[in-house]
Amino acid sequence: MPCTVSMTVNGKTVSREVEERTLLVTFLRDQLGLTGTHVGCDTSQCGACVVHIDGRSVKSCTMLAAQADGAAVTTIEGLAAADGTLHPMQAAFREHHGLQCGFCTPGMVMSAVDLVTANPSPSEHEVREGLEGNICRCTGYHNIVKAVMAGAEAMQGGTMKAAAE
Amino acid sequence: MYAFTYHRPKSVADAVALLGQFEDPKLLGGGQTLLPTLKQRLARPSDLIDLGQIPELQGIREEAGGLTVGAFTRHAQVAHSETVQRVIPALASLAEGIGDRQVRNMGTLGGSICNADPSADYPAAVVALKATVRTDRREISCDDFFTGMFETALEPGEIVTAVHFQKPDKAAYAKFRNPASRYAIVGVFVAVFGSEVRVAVTGAGPSVFRADDMEAALAQDFRADALNGASVPAAGLNADIHASADYRAHLVRVMARRAVEACG
Numbered sequence: 285m286p287c288t289v290s291m292t293v294n295g296k297t298v299s300r301e302v303e304e305r306t307l308l309v310t311f312l313r314d315q316l317g318l319t320g321t322h323v324g325c326d327t328s329q330c331g332a333c334v335v336h337i338d339g340r341s342v343k344s345c346t347m348l349a350a351q352a353d354g355a356a357v358t359t360i361e362g363l364a365a366a367d368g369t370l371h372p373m374q375a376a377f378r379e380h381h382g383l384q385c386g387f388c389t390p391g392m393v394m395s396a397v398d399l400v401t402a403n404p405s406p407s408e409h410e411v412r413e414g415l416e417g418n419i420c421r422c423t424g425y426h427n428i429v430k431a432v433m434a435g436a437e438a439m440q441g442g443t444m445k446a447a448a449e
Numbered sequence: 450m451y452a453f454t455y456h457r458p459k460s461v462a463d464a465v466a467l468l469g470q471f472e473d474p475k476l477l478g479g480g481q482t483l484l485p486t487l488k489q490r491l492a493r494p495s496d497l498i499d500l501g502q503i504p505e506l507q508g509i510r511e512e513a514g515g516l517t518v519g520a521f522t523r524h525a526q527v528a529h530s531e532t533v534q535r536v537i538p539a540l541a542s543l544a545e546g547i548g549d550r551q552v553r554n555m556g557t558l559g560g561s562i563c564n565a566d567p568s569a570d571y572p573a574a575v576v577a578l579k580a581t582v583r584t585d586r587r588e589i590s591c592d593d594f595f596t597g598m599f600e601t602a603l604e605p606g607e608i609v610t611a612v613h614f615q616k617p618d619k620a621a622y623a624k625f626r627n628p629a630s631r632y633a634i635v636g637v638f639v640a641v642f643g644s645e646v647r648v649a650v651t652g653a654g655p656s657v658f659r660a661d662d663m664e665a666a667l668a669q670d671f672r673a674d675a676l677n678g679a680s681v682p683a684a685g686l687n688a689d690i691h692a693s694a695d696y697r698a699h700l701v702r703v704m705a706r707r708a709v710e711a712c713g
Contacts (some may be wrong), residue, residue, distance in 0.1 A: 285454055285509060304455040304497075305487075315614065328485055331551065331627075340525070341556040346484050347555065350455045351477075396645030416631070 294362030311349035320360040329417030334391040339396035354368035360401035372438035382431030400436040470498040478560025515615040520559025539620040568632035572657035576649035577638035578614040598655040619713035623704040637704035673706040
């Protein structure tokens with residue numbers, strides 16, 4: 285039986301009719317066309333589907349669209365400024381080459397922003413722990429961690445350190 | 450997922466009424482176990498009753514010399530609550546060690562204990578902290594609540610509303626986790642109440658249990674070395690690709706030692 289869900293997605297109010305079993309990630313990708321949120325493992329392990337619900341990072345493959353009714357959702361598309369200026373965390377991933385194929389990147393960035401919002405100056409260990417729910421299968425975590433540390437500093441208003449390499 | 454009808458009641462009374470109306474309803478907490486189960490088509494409930502919008506199920510408060518935590522309180526809320534960190538810091542640190550950040554942002558205390566996964570962390574805290582499980586109709590002692598693998602004393606249609614944890618003099622939880630799933634291969638929660646010591650073990654057996662020998666040894670002498678002569682028999686413990694029963698029995702003592710040392 286279809287039901288109507290309404291929520292704010294990246295600042296815009298949306299309202300759609302969905303099947304009740306529709307996952308949030310399916311809703312975002314197929315109904316709203318926001319394909320920056322990826323479906324990786326589809327078993328809540330990999331974190332490619334991480335979005336923010338009322339500021340908290342969650343795995344959108346393990347949440348129903350109906351559960352997000354009334355919530356404010358932010359996806360990777362909602363991070364950059366309207367003029368296209370990247371969010372400091374996105375810029376840090378680019379500067380520090382925190383990606384290779386890029387598939388895990390939207391989830392990594394969304395998790396990193398949540399992590400840094402809760403803990404503005406994380407240690408390297410805290411970053412690695414904070415990214416436990418995100419899996420990268422190609423570049424490894426070294427540059428991702430560097431990017432998150434640099435992004436954290438930039439989010440505090442510091443200037444971005446250029447990559448050493 | 451098979452199709453179901455979704456409900457979002459605003460009160461416990463409405464949720465109980467809904468539970469009585471349908472053929473095979475299921476309660477939805479944070480959904481971190483239930484939704485993956487449904488996605489694999491391992492269950493086919495007729496109706497899902499989402500408990501996420503019921504104010505009576507939320508919140509953390511100090512009460513009767515302990516803490517009352519609403520059933521729909523998420524793991525991250527327990528982990529970051531200043532009240533929990535002050536009254537029972539071991540409970541906050543247990544919550545911070547569940548799953549990953551995103552799972553902690555969704556998963557709930559009530560969902561965890563009602564699912565009664567043999568490897569879940571919370572059951573160890575419930576049993577060690579002499580908790581009382583409150584439902585829509587009664588109070589259940591922690592010693593009676595967990596009855597077996599994925600089994601609890603709950604009746605059909607009964608809803609857990611809150612858990613009251615007693616404040617120990619000191620307590621700590623030590624966990625040997627599966628690095629992929631982050632579930633406890635073995636987790637041991639040690640809590641001291643005056644001359645009484647409680648040692649609750651999760652992950653090792655079909656359901657959380659108390660290690661009587663270790664409790665007795667620690668009541669005599671609360672030091673990690675007091676556990677040298679105490680052990681948990683391997684017979685009946687879980688064995689899987691991650692750890693044999695013998696290894697789990699060994700880990701119980703190692704984790705118990707770590708928990709005692711962490712109690713300070």
